[in-house]
Amino acid sequence: MTHFFADDGAKLHVKISGEGSPIVMLHGWTSSSQEWFPFLTELNKRHRVYRWDARGHGGHKQDVKTPPTVERMARDLSDLLDHYGLEQVTMVGHSMGALTLWQYIRDYGTKRISRLCFIDQSPKLLTDADWGHGIYGDFNGEKSQEMLGTLNDDFAEGVLKLTAFGLNARAREKYLAGASGWERSRSALRAQDPGPLIKCWESLTKADYRDVLASIDVPSMLIYGGESNFYRTETAHYVADRIPNALLQIYEGTDHSPHQWQRERFVRELMAFIEQPPQAV
Template sequence: MSYILTDDNTKIFYKEKGEGRPIVFIHGWASSLVSFAIPAFYLSKKFKVITYDLRGHGKSDATEEGLTMKRFAADLEQLLEALDLNDVILVGWSMGAQVLFEYIKNFGCRRLKGTIIIDMAPKLMNDNWWNLGLYRGKFTHEDNLQALKEMTANWETYIEKFTRILVPDLDEKQFKYIMKGTLINNPNVAATMWDVMVNADYCDVLQKITVPTLIMYGEKSTLYSEETAKYLNNQIPNSRVEKFKGCTHLLVMEDTQKFIEEVDKFEKKINK
């Protein structure tokens, strides 16, 4: 197994396969690099594909320190540095997109050739001026306090509820697969990062994304709306939107073939 050791002595697990343009995938909250296993396998036939587990997730060290987006961004920079990666396409799904935003906030776009943002908002907490956040504009500060209370009281019960909301029409086999992948994560890390994630605001970072950007969203996503994707498109200078028809927040898994094709087309376009 492959790890890098960060400057605060934390092991970050990663997988690297293939040759060519480097594509680095950043998974979402309470998940792991397994989220991208199938597209990573096929895309590695044409590109150098890197997947990794965020700090506190999967096979990376679960630490009490460094549970911030800034530290997650620093871990990513140290991974790119250790693997000597430049002209990277950075792909962030859900919370992984926040890591992408934070990375650009702290390190700019000097290592990047393009970015892909998958079904995410720059600000999750909805308030008097913002209604494009989590649960299609219906998640508030009070909702967050309740969510934190529930997930710390019984992690498995909360994740079951969250998963049912995430994909209302899941069959039992899919449900058990998602639950198994989620429950391996440390609940204390998950609760901490949930609070970090929903209180972040990256609206002012979007115009700093100066590389070509593809914004993907699920037509049936219960988390974010089409208007959220359009907002990102309006704020990020060189960007376009791709809708995944009939898909939810889990569009990478639900239409893997389209996802692979869109990543491939995006790389070809920016490589001209």
């Protein structure tokens, strides 16, 4: 693992592997660069892959006081591109990573981006009377405040409950049954520093990128779970209808991490998408 320094002095960890055109892969909230490890064998045959641990993530202690807001992470992404001199980059963002990309596009545009892949995310997490495509289709400001209280009381359990008591019935059943996978997740979450991650969550829930979607002028592929914990397929179609010429893939039977449940399909479709000539996308 190597690192680079953001413009505020923060030391950010990144793993780099493979040779070829660059791919930057941005993980979800509470996750790390390890999220992308299962895809490296194939991706590294043709691409140089950059996988960071976002600020406040990956188990690394924060060495500056700047909180990991989505705006700050977008600036960190710009700093990463500057540090490694990257141009014509394929960027892949899952969940929080997708929000980071939308913020980056708002702040910096798409001139350094060749392709975009967004995985299972809404441009606005909180719902209201005029917006029903956020978390669960029913997660308003009041419920968001309740969630913050839960995170402050017991961070690990709050994250697990957010995932378990959503739209995916199997997740709820496995959580209630105390399945081994949930126990491993609980242990991993308890090993993290909750303070920065809670600040990050507050930032994510305040964001609204609906206006950004129509401005995306590079080829984009969208991947959504057919049984996502958080979003119905209507959310996927909303995003696809607003990003010009977006390619939408619904992975039936998968949750908020469709790429993890259908790994061979994901890496195959991502590589095919990257390698298509622009006019064919």
